[in-house]
Amino acid sequence: MRDMNKKNRNGLTEKEFLDRYVPGDYERPSNTVDMLLFTVDDVPIEGKDPNKALKILLIKRGDHPYMGCWAVPGGFVNINEGLSSACYRELKEETNVENVYFEQLKTFGDDVNRDPRMRVISVAYMALADKLSITPKAGDDADDAKWFTVKKRFISSKGFGIDKIDTYNILLTSDDGETKIGYLVTEKFEKNGVVTIKVPSYRLLEWSKEELAFDHIEEIDCALERLKNKIEYTPIAFSRLPKYFTLREAQKVFEAILNLEKPLTRANFRRKIKKMVVETEKEKITSGRPATCYTFNEDWQHTFLDE
Structure with missing residues (x-):
């Protein structure tokens, strides 16, 4: 059981320790939340029942860094704000979307230089929502908001075991057809103790005139894998x-x-x-x-x- 009167090696109780503690004496990262909002939408086919396509909502950044680039909606967590509260606030501010249930996807922060402003750790959330109930509208520091069809296409595989290398393309196309973004994904496999882990890397395709901000291509790739897994064990x-x-x-x-x-x-x-x-x-x-x-x-x- 917690004993607040117990003294540490310097002879301080918990209250005495906290009274002397100065947070500004320590370097610490900033925290952001990112929201990956997916939907399944109709793809009309003349004379036939429509097909379906997986889509993701992206915003166009209106300020530095990565000004003019497309990104997953998100922003900084306020000092007295919970992560989920920040998630819904930022989504509302940047896209005018609300009342969507999100679940945590993953924390991104292994790359200490993922944000050119400072050390930033991002908690990504994801949702699969009904497009008909969502009317995105750019706001705050976003210049635009659009739905993008997202496809991950297998290219090739070579090697075996930890020498195996798989390559894919991730392609994003806006609903109006004006914006197309493409990445080459290279998945290598490394031994981490007794476990073999997948280590992806991303390169913008030469024809792509647009790019995604920060490491958001990695976030999208991770979310695509999570969706594929969830379809197996959830409804x-x-x-x-x-x-x-x-x-x-x-x-x-x-x-x-x-x-x-x-x-x-x-x-x-x-x-x-x-x-x-x-x-x-x-x-x-x-x-x-x-x-x-x-x-x-x-x-x-x-x-x-x-x-």
């Missing part, structure tokens, strides 16, 4: 479907979140989610034909037997 994909949906509609949402280049086979997909859905008597007309509707199985819980 997150069903949050982007209506209460009643066809299996084809569900498959398109899964494929968008998984960032797949080729569609899943229908049989494998249906086998994978059969415990997650319940068949109903409702039908929906898709591609000119009636299709059975399903709903999410509220009793479903992930087990390793599902894998």
Whole structure:
């Protein structure tokens, strides 16, 4: 049990220690929060039911550093402010978006020079929200706010084990088609004790006339991997479907979140989610034909037997 009267090696009680403590005597980093807000949106196809695409909300920075570059919304945490409170405040100030549930993604700070102003540690948050309920509008120090389709595409793989090197492209295209950003991702593998860890690096593609601010490409890459993992053990994909949906509609949402280049086979997909859905008597007309509707199985819980 805590004993506030216990003395330390210098003979001070906790109160005496705190009375003499001067925070300004120690160097300390600044803290920021970043918000990665994703959605799944329709991609119209003439004469057919729409496909789905994963999108992320980015803002255009209106001040130095990285003025004019696209970035994940975010900002500094006030001294008397909680992290989650700062998250929602900054999102509201920069994009006019609120009432979105976020979860912590990761803390970024291994690169001590990630912000040219000072030593900054960022806590990144992420959410998968309904685009129809969000009308972004630039504010505060943001000049613009746009939705970007985000795709991670496999390029090549060579080597084995810790000598393995995988390469990908991460491509971001704004809804109006005016802004396109591309990065080459190189994933190497290193031994960390008994564990092999993935170490990515990022390089702007030569054709890309725009770049992302700070290390936000790393944040986006990390969030894409988290989404792919969460779709396996949580019902997150069903949050982007209506209460009643066809299996084809569900498959398109899964494929968008998984960032797949080729569609899943229908049989494998249906086998994978059969415990997650319940068949109903409702039908929906898709591609000119009636299709059975399903709903999410509220009793479903992930087990390793599902894998």
